[in-house]
Amino acid sequence: MVNVKTIILDVLKPHQPDGLVFATAVAEQTPGCRVSLSVLEVDEKTESISLRVEGDNISYEAIAAAITGMGATVHSIDEVEAVNVKASSEPG
Amino acid sequence: MVNVKTIILDVLKPHQPDGLVFATAVAEQTPGCRVSLSVLEVDEKTESISLRVEGDNISYEAIAAAITGMGATVHSIDEVEAVNVKASSEPG
Amino acid sequence: MVNVKTIILDVLKPHQPDGLVFATAVAEQTPGCRVSLSVLEVDEKTESISLRVEGDNISYEAIAAAITGMGATVHSIDEVEAVNVKASSEPG
Amino acid sequence: MVNVKTIILDVLKPHQPDGLVFATAVAEQTPGCRVSLSVLEVDEKTESISLRVEGDNISYEAIAAAITGMGATVHSIDEVEAVNVKASSEPG
Amino acid sequence: MVNVKTIILDVLKPHQPDGLVFATAVAEQTPGCRVSLSVLEVDEKTESISLRVEGDNISYEAIAAAITGMGATVHSIDEVEAVNVKASSEPG
Amino acid sequence: MVNVKTIILDVLKPHQPDGLVFATAVAEQTPGCRVSLSVLEVDEKTESISLRVEGDNISYEAIAAAITGMGATVHSIDEVEAVNVKASSEPG
Amino acid sequence: MVNVKTIILDVLKPHQPDGLVFATAVAEQTPGCRVSLSVLEVDEKTESISLRVEGDNISYEAIAAAITGMGATVHSIDEVEAVNVKASSEPG
Numbered sequence: 181m182v183n184v185k186t187i188i189l190d191v192l193k194p195h196q197p198d199g200l201v202f203a204t205a206v207a208e209q210t211p212g213c214r215v216s217l218s219v220l221e222v223d224e225k226t227e228s229i230s231l232r233v234e235g236d237n238i239s240y241e242a243i244a245a246a247i248t249g250m251g252a253t254v255h256s257i258d259e260v261e262a263v264n265v266k267a268s269s270e271p272g
Numbered sequence: 273m274v275n276v277k278t279i280i281l282d283v284l285k286p287h288q289p290d291g292l293v294f295a296t297a298v299a300e301q302t303p304g305c306r307v308s309l310s311v312l313e314v315d316e317k318t319e320s321i322s323l324r325v326e327g328d329n330i331s332y333e334a335i336a337a338a339i340t341g342m343g344a345t346v347h348s349i350d351e352v353e354a355v356n357v358k359a360s361s362e363p364g
Numbered sequence: 365m366v367n368v369k370t371i372i373l374d375v376l377k378p379h380q381p382d383g384l385v386f387a388t389a390v391a392e393q394t395p396g397c398r399v400s401l402s403v404l405e406v407d408e409k410t411e412s413i414s415l416r417v418e419g420d421n422i423s424y425e426a427i428a429a430a431i432t433g434m435g436a437t438v439h440s441i442d443e444v445e446a447v448n449v450k451a452s453s454e455p456g
Numbered sequence: 457m458v459n460v461k462t463i464i465l466d467v468l469k470p471h472q473p474d475g476l477v478f479a480t481a482v483a484e485q486t487p488g489c490r491v492s493l494s495v496l497e498v499d500e501k502t503e504s505i506s507l508r509v510e511g512d513n514i515s516y517e518a519i520a521a522a523i524t525g526m527g528a529t530v531h532s533i534d535e536v537e538a539v540n541v542k543a544s545s546e547p548g
Numbered sequence: 549m550v551n552v553k554t555i556i557l558d559v560l561k562p563h564q565p566d567g568l569v570f571a572t573a574v575a576e577q578t579p580g581c582r583v584s585l586s587v588l589e590v591d592e593k594t595e596s597i598s599l600r601v602e603g604d605n606i607s608y609e610a611i612a613a614a615i616t617g618m619g620a621t622v623h624s625i626d627e628v629e630a631v632n633v634k635a636s637s638e639p640g
Numbered sequence: 641m642v643n644v645k646t647i648i649l650d651v652l653k654p655h656q657p658d659g660l661v662f663a664t665a666v667a668e669q670t671p672g673c674r675v676s677l678s679v680l681e682v683d684e685k686t687e688s689i690s691l692r693v694e695g696d697n698i699s700y701e702a703i704a705a706a707i708t709g710m711g712a713t714v715h716s717i718d719e720v721e722a723v724n725v726k727a728s729s730e731p732g
Numbered sequence: 733m734v735n736v737k738t739i740i741l742d743v744l745k746p747h748q749p750d751g752l753v754f755a756t757a758v759a760e761q762t763p764g765c766r767v768s769l770s771v772l773e774v775d776e777k778t779e780s781i782s783l784r785v786e787g788d789n790i791s792y793e794a795i796a797a798a799i800t801g802m803g804a805t806v807h808s809i810d811e812v813e814a815v816n817v818k819a820s821s822e823p824g
Contacts, residue, residue, distance in 0.1 A: 200332050207274045218351045257403070259383075260387040263398050327540075479721070491724075511724075628767075629767070632767075672816060
């Protein structure tokens with residue numbers, strides 16, 4: 181079974197809700213996760229942010245829905261880390 | 273429950289109160305926190321500082337109130353780290 | 365016996381399937397492995413990615429088949445780490 | 457209670473007393489502290505130094521008095537680290 | 549007795565055999581070793597690689613023979629680490 | 641009591657005695673110390689070196705005397721680390 | 733007693749003997765030592781190397797003799813680390 185452990189997204193968001201509310205709303209989508217938000221560039225009405233989500237079995241759909249629900253858009257999936265958890269002892 | 277662990281703010285402050293008084297006043301808002309203040313740029317009447325607050329359940333409102341109460345303004349929230357603390361064993 | 369522990373590939377992929385689906389599909393080829401995907405450059409119809417696979421006895425054939433099965437091509441094998449596991453105590 | 461743990465000062469000092477005497481005199485102000493002095497720039501009659509003081513409950517007033525008592529001036533407080541020590545178990 | 553622990557070679561190789569086969573073949577020369585291959589530059593018919601072999605009592609002759617046996621040439625020995633294992637207590 | 645733990649000196653020395661003899665002679669001044677000498681620049685008759693002395697209660701006078709006794713001169717004291725060892729439990 | 737622990741030499745050597753033979757021959761001079769050789773620059777008939785020898789009570793004379801015995805010359809002693817081993821409890 182493959183477990184997605186880390187996703188880093190490049191996101192364009194309006195200034196409101198602010199980064200604190202934004203990161204908190206994303207973190208609510210994944211129990212046990214850690215969300216790190218860094219502002220990359222600030223424009224008049226928007227800001228580009230890098231959003232790193234680390235956890236277990238991260239659901240991209242849930243995160244993306246939270247992002248678009250706040251008026252922001254996912255520009256790109258920049259990094260993904262996925263781990264194949266050896267469940268049984270079958271050979272590769 | 274989402275717990276805000278780190279906030280990094282870009283702040284414009286007058287020279288007085290000095291960085292020591294400023295960092296101490298911010299630290300008083302969050303029991304158990306650690307505040308790191310770095311001066312980024314010094315102008316004639318003001319200075320830009322980066323203010324990093326690490327702790328548990330940091331209240332941005334309390335910090336922002338302390339900052340504006342000393343005549344300074346928050347330019348931007350540069351980084352946020354939020355952790356979703358798994359309270360019960362419900363699936364994500 | 366030689367055990368391939370790490371392979372880093374330079375891959376050109378279409379935008380779909382996205383990086384999340386792509387990394388997950390590659391991870392499914394090797395029980396116990398860890399796949400890290402980083403986007404290097406985005407063009408109109410394609411994106412260049414670096415794909416790092418770490419594990420035990422990684423099968424390049426299985427990974428390459430998964431990659432080409434998603435419409436992508438391996439540009440180059442950029443790094444390889446191989447370990448010679450001492451099975452018996454024969455001298456080198 | 458807020459405990460100042462680190463202060464980094466930008467100081468302009470005459471060549472005498474030398475850096476060794478200077479650092480020692482500053483260290484005498486705070487029991488248990490560690491003082492690191494680095495010369496940044498040397499001019500004809502003065503030198504710019506960075507002075508890092510780490511310890512517990514550092515008194516800026518005592519340090520500043522030692523500095524000015526040796527004919528030097530504090531140009532700026534460059535960094536401050538302050539920790540809010542949780543004394544009782546009251547919630548934040 | 550001197551034990552060669554690490555050799556880093558600059559090698560020019562044809563595209564075939566690929567890096568995976570190449571690193572595996574080199575690793576077969578030294579029981580217990582770890583081979584890391586990194587591609588430095590790709591040309592039309594050849595590629596420059598850096599080949600790091602770590603292990604115990606590495607035999608350069610065996611490695612070089614494997615390399616030339618695959619149609620590649622050692623450009624230079626870039627780094628060597630050799631350890632003098634104290635066998636008896638004779639003074640240096 | 642203040643204990644000088646580290647001194648870094650910028651020294652101009654003639655080519656003879658060589659760096660090995662020089663570092664050894666400086667090390668002889670402080671029991672338990674570690675001396676690191678790095679050549680920064682070589683000129684026709686002299687060389688600039690950085691000399692780092694780490695230890696307990698380093699005596700700058702003894703080190704400087706050894707340096708000048710070998711025909712070299714201390715250009716500047718570049719860094720100093722001094723620790724205030726808490727002897728009794730008196731408050732700061 | 734002062735113990736030389738590390739010497740880094742800048743050496744000019746002919747292409748033969750190669751770096752492997754060269755590092756091995758140097759390592760033979762000091763029981764328990766570790767020799768690291770890095771090629772810095774390659775010319776038509778010679779190559780510049782950096783040679784790091786780490787050990788206990790390294791004898792520069794023995795190392796230099798081995799180097800010149802292979803037709804190479806020590807350009808400069810670039811770094812030296814010497815430790816003053818506290819033998820008795822006499823004060824500094």
